[in-house]
Amino acid sequence: MERNIMLDYFRIILCLLVITVHTQFLFSSESLSGWLISNGIARIGVPCFFVISGYYLHPKLSDNKALKRYLSHIFIVYIVWSFIYLPTYYNTVEARSLVTFAIMGYYHLWFLPALLLGTLMLAGIKKFIKNNNLILLSGIIFYITGYILENSGLPYRSFCNGIFFGFPFIVSGYYIREKDFTNIAKAPYLYALLPVSLIALLTESYQGYKTNIYHNLFLSLYILCPVLIICIQKGAKYTVEKYDISKLAAGIYLVHILVAGQIIPIAETNNIYRLPFIMIVSVLLAIFIVLINKRIKILL
DSSP states (O other): OEEEEEEHHHHHHHHHHHHTTTTOEEEEOHHHHHHHHHHHHHGGGHHHHHHHHHHHHHGGGGHHEEEEEEHHHHHHHHHHHHEEEEEHHTTTTTTTHHHOOOOOOOOGHHHHHHEEEEEEHHHHHHHOOOOOHHHHHHHHHHHHHHHHHHHHHTGGTSSSIIIIIIHHHHHHHHHHTTTTTHHSSSSSHHHHHHHHHHHHHHHHHHHHHHHHHHOOOTTTTHHHHOOOOOOHHEEEEEEESOOOOOHHHHHHHHHHHHIIIIISOSSSSSGGHHHHHEEEEHHHHHHHHHHHHTTTTTTT
Protein backbone atom coordinates (compact mmCIF):
# COMPACT_ATOMS: atom_id res chain seq x y z
CA MET A 1 0.00 0.00 0.00
CA GLU A 2 1.24 3.45 -0.90
CA ARG A 3 1.98 5.74 2.05
CA ASN A 4 2.95 9.34 2.57
CA ILE A 5 6.53 8.99 3.80
CA MET A 6 6.78 12.60 4.96
CA LEU A 7 3.65 12.27 7.06
CA ASP A 8 4.90 9.05 8.64
CA TYR A 9 8.25 10.60 9.54
CA PHE A 10 6.41 13.64 10.86
CA ARG A 11 4.72 11.30 13.32
CA ILE A 12 8.15 10.51 14.75
CA ILE A 13 8.74 14.23 15.30
CA LEU A 14 5.34 14.54 16.94
CA CYS A 15 6.20 11.69 19.33
CA LEU A 16 9.41 13.44 20.33
CA LEU A 17 7.40 16.60 20.98
CA VAL A 18 5.03 14.62 23.21
CA ILE A 19 8.03 13.34 25.17
CA THR A 20 9.09 16.97 25.58
CA VAL A 21 5.71 17.77 27.13
CA HIS A 22 6.10 14.91 29.60
CA THR A 23 9.66 15.74 30.70
CA GLN A 24 9.00 19.15 32.19
CA PHE A 25 10.61 21.25 33.41
CA LEU A 26 13.19 21.35 30.61
CA PHE A 27 15.07 24.12 32.37
CA SER A 28 14.26 25.85 35.64
CA SER A 29 10.62 26.17 36.64
CA GLU A 30 10.82 29.91 35.89
CA SER A 31 12.22 29.47 32.39
CA LEU A 32 10.03 31.14 29.75
CA SER A 33 11.78 29.37 26.85
CA GLY A 34 11.23 25.96 28.44
CA TRP A 35 7.57 26.78 29.01
CA LEU A 36 7.02 27.96 25.43
CA ILE A 37 8.57 24.74 24.13
CA SER A 38 6.84 22.22 26.40
CA ASN A 39 3.57 24.07 26.91
CA GLY A 40 3.47 25.76 23.53
CA ILE A 41 5.13 24.32 20.45
CA ALA A 42 5.17 20.72 21.73
CA ARG A 43 1.40 20.85 22.31
CA ILE A 44 0.82 20.32 18.59
CA GLY A 45 1.73 16.64 19.01
CA VAL A 46 -1.52 15.00 20.13
CA PRO A 47 -3.87 17.23 18.06
CA CYS A 48 -1.84 16.44 14.92
CA PHE A 49 -2.14 12.72 15.72
CA PHE A 50 -5.91 13.10 15.81
CA VAL A 51 -5.94 15.06 12.54
CA ILE A 52 -3.85 12.38 10.83
CA SER A 53 -6.13 9.67 12.24
CA GLY A 54 -9.17 11.49 10.88
CA TYR A 55 -7.53 11.84 7.48
CA TYR A 56 -6.85 8.10 7.20
CA LEU A 57 -10.21 7.26 8.76
CA HIS A 58 -12.13 8.84 5.88
CA PRO A 59 -12.36 5.77 3.57
CA LYS A 60 -13.14 3.44 6.48
CA LEU A 61 -16.33 5.34 7.29
CA SER A 62 -17.94 3.99 4.12
CA ASP A 63 -16.79 0.42 4.83
CA ASN A 64 -18.37 -1.05 7.97
CA LYS A 65 -16.05 -4.06 8.05
CA ALA A 66 -12.93 -1.90 7.79
CA LEU A 67 -14.27 0.44 10.48
CA LYS A 68 -15.01 -2.45 12.84
CA ARG A 69 -11.52 -3.91 12.31
CA TYR A 70 -9.99 -0.49 12.97
CA LEU A 71 -11.97 0.05 16.18
CA SER A 72 -11.36 -3.51 17.40
CA HIS A 73 -7.64 -3.17 16.84
CA ILE A 74 -7.44 0.12 18.76
CA PHE A 75 -9.41 -1.44 21.63
CA ILE A 76 -7.11 -4.47 21.80
CA VAL A 77 -3.98 -2.29 21.75
CA TYR A 78 -5.48 -0.16 24.53
CA ILE A 79 -6.24 -3.19 26.72
CA VAL A 80 -2.75 -4.66 26.19
CA TRP A 81 -0.95 -1.44 27.09
CA SER A 82 -3.23 -0.81 30.05
CA PHE A 83 -2.06 -4.14 31.46
CA ILE A 84 1.57 -3.34 30.63
CA TYR A 85 1.35 -0.11 32.63
CA LEU A 86 -0.80 -1.54 35.43
CA PRO A 87 2.18 -2.42 37.72
CA THR A 88 3.41 1.19 37.55
CA TYR A 89 0.34 2.69 39.17
CA TYR A 90 -2.04 0.18 40.78
CA ASN A 91 -0.36 0.40 44.21
CA THR A 92 -0.30 4.19 44.23
CA VAL A 93 -3.89 5.15 43.38
CA GLU A 94 -7.32 4.75 44.94
CA ALA A 95 -9.77 2.16 43.65
CA ARG A 96 -11.94 4.83 42.02
CA SER A 97 -8.90 6.10 40.12
CA LEU A 98 -8.34 2.60 38.77
CA VAL A 99 -11.87 2.71 37.36
CA THR A 100 -11.14 6.11 35.79
CA PHE A 101 -7.91 4.80 34.29
CA ALA A 102 -9.74 1.76 32.89
CA ILE A 103 -12.34 3.93 31.15
CA MET A 104 -10.31 6.97 30.13
CA GLY A 105 -6.74 5.66 30.13
CA TYR A 106 -3.69 5.93 32.33
CA TYR A 107 -1.62 9.06 31.65
CA HIS A 108 -0.81 9.19 27.89
CA LEU A 109 -2.95 6.12 27.12
CA TRP A 110 -5.99 8.41 27.21
CA PHE A 111 -5.32 8.97 23.51
CA LEU A 112 -6.57 5.49 22.59
CA PRO A 113 -10.04 5.59 24.22
CA ALA A 114 -10.32 9.20 23.00
CA LEU A 115 -9.56 7.99 19.46
CA LEU A 116 -12.17 5.25 19.84
CA LEU A 117 -14.84 7.60 21.13
CA GLY A 118 -14.05 10.35 18.63
CA THR A 119 -14.23 7.87 15.76
CA LEU A 120 -17.54 6.46 16.98
CA MET A 121 -18.94 9.98 17.32
CA LEU A 122 -17.97 10.87 13.77
CA ALA A 123 -19.38 7.62 12.39
CA GLY A 124 -22.62 8.18 14.31
CA ILE A 125 -23.02 11.84 13.35
CA LYS A 126 -22.43 11.02 9.68
CA LYS A 127 -25.51 8.80 9.74
CA PHE A 128 -27.71 11.75 10.70
CA ILE A 129 -25.91 14.73 9.19
CA LYS A 130 -25.02 14.49 5.51
CA ASN A 131 -23.70 18.03 5.18
CA ASN A 132 -19.94 17.89 5.85
CA ASN A 133 -19.81 21.60 6.64
CA LEU A 134 -22.23 20.99 9.50
CA ILE A 135 -20.11 18.05 10.67
CA LEU A 136 -17.07 20.33 10.77
CA LEU A 137 -19.13 22.93 12.63
CA SER A 138 -20.05 20.33 15.22
CA GLY A 139 -16.35 19.63 15.76
CA ILE A 140 -15.65 23.34 16.21
CA ILE A 141 -18.50 23.67 18.72
CA PHE A 142 -17.26 20.70 20.75
CA TYR A 143 -13.72 22.08 20.75
CA ILE A 144 -14.79 25.54 21.91
CA THR A 145 -16.87 23.86 24.63
CA GLY A 146 -13.80 21.92 25.75
CA TYR A 147 -11.78 25.14 25.73
CA ILE A 148 -14.37 26.78 27.99
CA LEU A 149 -14.43 23.77 30.31
CA GLU A 150 -10.64 23.84 30.65
CA ASN A 151 -10.61 27.55 31.42
CA SER A 152 -13.35 27.01 34.00
CA GLY A 153 -10.85 25.11 36.13
CA LEU A 154 -12.40 21.67 35.75
CA PRO A 155 -10.24 18.49 36.02
CA TYR A 156 -8.38 17.83 32.77
CA ARG A 157 -10.24 14.58 32.11
CA SER A 158 -13.41 16.65 31.77
CA PHE A 159 -12.16 18.10 28.49
CA CYS A 160 -9.06 16.11 27.54
CA ASN A 161 -11.05 13.23 26.10
CA GLY A 162 -12.63 11.90 22.94
CA ILE A 163 -15.60 14.26 23.06
CA PHE A 164 -14.01 17.68 23.39
CA PHE A 165 -10.48 16.96 22.14
CA GLY A 166 -10.38 13.83 19.99
CA PHE A 167 -13.58 14.28 17.99
CA PRO A 168 -12.94 17.90 16.87
CA PHE A 169 -9.49 17.14 15.45
CA ILE A 170 -10.59 13.82 13.95
CA VAL A 171 -13.35 15.74 12.18
CA SER A 172 -10.84 18.26 10.83
CA GLY A 173 -8.69 15.45 9.39
CA TYR A 174 -11.74 13.82 7.85
CA TYR A 175 -12.84 17.18 6.41
CA ILE A 176 -9.42 17.81 4.86
CA ARG A 177 -9.66 14.57 2.90
CA GLU A 178 -13.36 14.92 2.11
CA LYS A 179 -12.83 18.37 0.57
CA ASP A 180 -9.45 17.43 -0.94
CA PHE A 181 -7.75 20.43 0.67
CA THR A 182 -4.36 18.92 -0.10
CA ASN A 183 -4.93 19.75 -3.75
CA ILE A 184 -7.26 22.74 -3.69
CA ALA A 185 -5.68 24.78 -0.88
CA LYS A 186 -3.36 27.49 -2.20
CA ALA A 187 0.19 27.20 -0.88
CA PRO A 188 0.73 30.96 -0.31
CA TYR A 189 -2.32 31.12 1.97
CA LEU A 190 -1.21 28.03 3.87
CA TYR A 191 2.32 29.32 4.36
CA ALA A 192 0.90 32.62 5.59
CA LEU A 193 -1.39 30.86 8.07
CA LEU A 194 1.42 28.78 9.56
CA PRO A 195 3.46 31.60 11.17
CA VAL A 196 0.32 33.52 12.16
CA SER A 197 -1.20 30.52 13.95
CA LEU A 198 2.18 29.62 15.49
CA ILE A 199 2.53 33.13 16.91
CA ALA A 200 -1.03 32.84 18.23
CA LEU A 201 -0.09 29.54 19.92
CA LEU A 202 2.97 31.08 21.56
CA THR A 203 0.87 34.02 22.69
CA GLU A 204 -1.67 31.71 24.30
CA SER A 205 1.18 29.73 25.85
CA TYR A 206 2.68 32.92 27.27
CA GLN A 207 -0.64 33.75 28.93
CA GLY A 208 -0.44 30.37 30.65
CA TYR A 209 3.13 31.12 31.71
CA LYS A 210 2.09 34.39 33.34
CA THR A 211 -0.65 32.67 35.34
CA ASN A 212 1.33 29.42 35.81
CA ILE A 213 -1.57 27.39 34.40
CA TYR A 214 -1.06 24.44 32.07
CA HIS A 215 -3.32 24.23 29.04
CA ASN A 216 -4.02 21.40 26.62
CA LEU A 217 -6.62 23.10 24.44
CA PHE A 218 -5.43 26.22 22.63
CA LEU A 219 -7.74 27.90 20.12
CA SER A 220 -4.81 28.38 17.75
CA LEU A 221 -4.23 24.62 17.57
CA TYR A 222 -7.47 24.14 15.66
CA ILE A 223 -5.99 26.16 12.82
CA LEU A 224 -2.29 25.40 13.16
CA CYS A 225 -2.48 21.58 13.26
CA PRO A 226 -4.77 21.03 10.22
CA VAL A 227 -2.81 23.62 8.20
CA LEU A 228 0.44 21.92 9.14
CA ILE A 229 -0.86 18.53 8.02
CA ILE A 230 -2.10 19.98 4.72
CA CYS A 231 1.31 21.58 4.07
CA ILE A 232 3.08 18.28 4.69
CA GLN A 233 0.61 16.49 2.44
CA LYS A 234 1.12 18.99 -0.39
CA GLY A 235 4.86 18.47 -0.44
CA ALA A 236 4.77 14.72 -0.01
CA LYS A 237 5.50 11.87 -2.35
CA TYR A 238 3.62 8.61 -2.07
CA THR A 239 5.53 5.38 -2.32
CA VAL A 240 5.34 1.78 -1.21
CA GLU A 241 7.27 1.38 2.04
CA LYS A 242 8.84 -1.86 3.08
CA TYR A 243 8.65 -0.77 6.69
CA ASP A 244 5.68 1.04 8.25
CA ILE A 245 7.29 4.00 10.01
CA SER A 246 3.96 4.89 11.60
CA LYS A 247 4.26 1.72 13.71
CA LEU A 248 7.57 2.98 15.08
CA ALA A 249 5.93 6.29 15.99
CA ALA A 250 3.14 4.46 17.80
CA GLY A 251 5.71 2.41 19.70
CA ILE A 252 7.58 5.53 20.81
CA TYR A 253 4.38 7.16 21.99
CA LEU A 254 3.19 4.12 23.94
CA VAL A 255 6.51 3.27 25.63
CA HIS A 256 7.96 6.70 26.46
CA ILE A 257 6.19 7.10 29.82
CA LEU A 258 7.64 3.76 30.91
CA VAL A 259 11.09 5.11 30.03
CA ALA A 260 10.58 8.50 31.69
CA GLY A 261 9.05 6.93 34.78
CA GLN A 262 11.05 3.77 35.35
CA ILE A 263 14.24 3.68 33.29
CA ILE A 264 15.35 7.33 33.23
CA PRO A 265 13.13 9.01 35.83
CA ILE A 266 12.58 12.71 35.26
CA ALA A 267 13.59 15.27 37.87
CA GLU A 268 11.67 18.27 39.17
CA THR A 269 13.74 20.63 37.02
CA ASN A 270 16.42 20.82 34.29
CA ASN A 271 15.28 17.72 32.42
CA ILE A 272 16.91 19.01 29.25
CA TYR A 273 19.87 16.77 30.10
CA ARG A 274 17.69 13.68 30.43
CA LEU A 275 15.50 14.41 27.42
CA PRO A 276 17.89 13.11 24.70
CA PHE A 277 18.46 9.85 26.59
CA ILE A 278 14.73 9.35 27.18
CA MET A 279 14.14 9.89 23.46
CA ILE A 280 16.90 7.51 22.40
CA VAL A 281 15.84 4.72 24.76
CA SER A 282 12.19 5.19 23.73
CA VAL A 283 13.12 4.83 20.05
CA LEU A 284 15.22 1.71 20.73
CA LEU A 285 12.45 0.09 22.75
CA ALA A 286 9.94 1.05 20.06
CA ILE A 287 12.03 -0.73 17.42
CA PHE A 288 11.97 -3.84 19.61
CA ILE A 289 8.19 -3.51 20.05
CA VAL A 290 7.71 -3.19 16.27
CA LEU A 291 9.65 -6.43 15.77
CA ILE A 292 7.52 -8.25 18.35
CA ASN A 293 4.36 -6.82 16.83
CA LYS A 294 5.19 -8.44 13.50
CA ARG A 295 4.44 -11.80 15.14
CA ILE A 296 1.71 -10.84 17.60
CA LYS A 297 -0.16 -7.89 16.19
CA ILE A 298 -1.64 -6.63 19.44
CA LEU A 299 0.95 -4.07 20.54
CA LEU A 300 0.65 -1.42 17.80
